[in-house]
Amino acid sequence: MPAPERIPTRSMSGPDSRAVVDLLAKGELTVRGQVREASNAVLVCSVALDGVEADCVYKPVAGEQPLWDFPDGTLAQREVAAYELSEATGWGLVPPTVLRDGPYGEGMVQLWIEADPGAGLLALTEDEEAAEGWKAVGPAQVGGDRTALLVHADRPELRRLAVLDAVINNGDRKGGHLLPAPDGRLYGIDHGVTFHVDDKLRTLLWGWAGEELPAEAGVVLDRLDGSLAPGTPLATRLAELLTAAEIDALRRRVAALRTTGRHPEPSGQWPAIPWPPV
Numbered sequence: 001m002p003a004p005e006r007i008p009t010r011s012m013s014g015p016d017s018r019a020v021v022d023l024l025a026k027g028e029l030t031v032r033g034q035v036r037e038a039s040n041a042v043l044v045c046s047v048a049l050d051g052v053e054a055d056c057v058y059k060p061v062a063g064e065q066p067l068w069d070f071p072d073g074t075l076a077q078r079e080v081a082a083y084e085l086s087e088a089t090g091w092g093l094v095p096p097t098v099l100r101d102g103p104y105g106e107g108m109v110q111l112w113i114e115a116d117p118g119a120g121l122l123a124l125t126e127d128e129e130a131a132e133g134w135k136a137v138g139p140a141q142v143g144g145d146r147t148a149l150l151v152h153a154d155r156p157e158l159r160r161l162a163v164l165d166a167v168i169n170n171g172d173r174k175g176g177h178l179l180p181a182p183d184g185r186l187y188g189i190d191h192g193v194t195f196h197v198d199d200k201l202r203t204l205l206w207g208w209a210g211e212e213l214p215a216e217a218g219v220v221l222d223r224l225d226g227s228l229a230p231g232t233p234l235a236t237r238l239a240e241l242l243t244a245a246e247i248d249a250l251r252r253r254v255a256a257l258r259t260t261g262r263h264p265e266p267s268g269q270w271p272a273i274p275w276p277p278v
Helices: 013-026 077-088 158-170 213-227 234-240 242-259
Strands: 028-036 041-047 052-060 097-102 104-109 122-125 134-143 146-153 177-178 185-187
Touching: 013 041, 013 052, 013 097, 013 104, 028 052, 052 077, 077 097, 077 104, 077 158, 077 213, 077 234, 122 134, 158 185, 158 213, 158 242, 213 234, 213 242, 234 242
Parallel strands: none
Antiparallel strands: 028 041, 041 052, 052 104, 097 104, 122 146, 134 146, 177 185
16 A cells, blocks of 8 residues: 655745634544643644645643633634634644544644754844844843843744734734744644734733734735624634634734734733743
């Protein structure tokens, strides 16, 4: 029997993306291991269908830890909703993600992304200001009474992710949730704590806070505004994953970003940086 064709461990856009989604949704899942350090159950799997195979992550709903501010058993749906929003932007910032049954019940299945360990997106510097090509986040404790300046790269794809996070109200944009791929593309993962009706934005990507949104973001937000109207395919799909109140709050966030034309700033109601930051 010939070896199955393997899909590269990177996200795809366009028609190929739908083929990957089909594989993830209908293929046979085989558990290969577990990410032990994750707070929720995260299983590393392979998925195979019609001679095609890929690596993926499977997060069963049964393995989710309860959160005081999110309804139980909803994190997997939020991960899928984040993928749907990412696709609607055209930026392709979230790997193909589906909701399906698996060996341990219903859960989220997402294409595995092999990150490039040499692509630096975050850094600590002893300088008082960020160097060219970097944006300052804020001071960070590095041991004892010492502090350093936390900075992130000033890259267009990272800025797009900051806009997407503002739209989906991401409460957990840590450094480990940024996956720069060897092909130069950037992906964000772990979107279980998103789409809350209250402002929950916590991120390491505050470097553009208060700055004007780039022109491409304005175009995308205008398109999202129309795509989220009641009865549209995107709104109908999101209604299968989120509550009506959460979708209304999503529309308000898009409208607010279009009105201000600026990256949001920390609200002061919650810690601005997730913990742990990595």
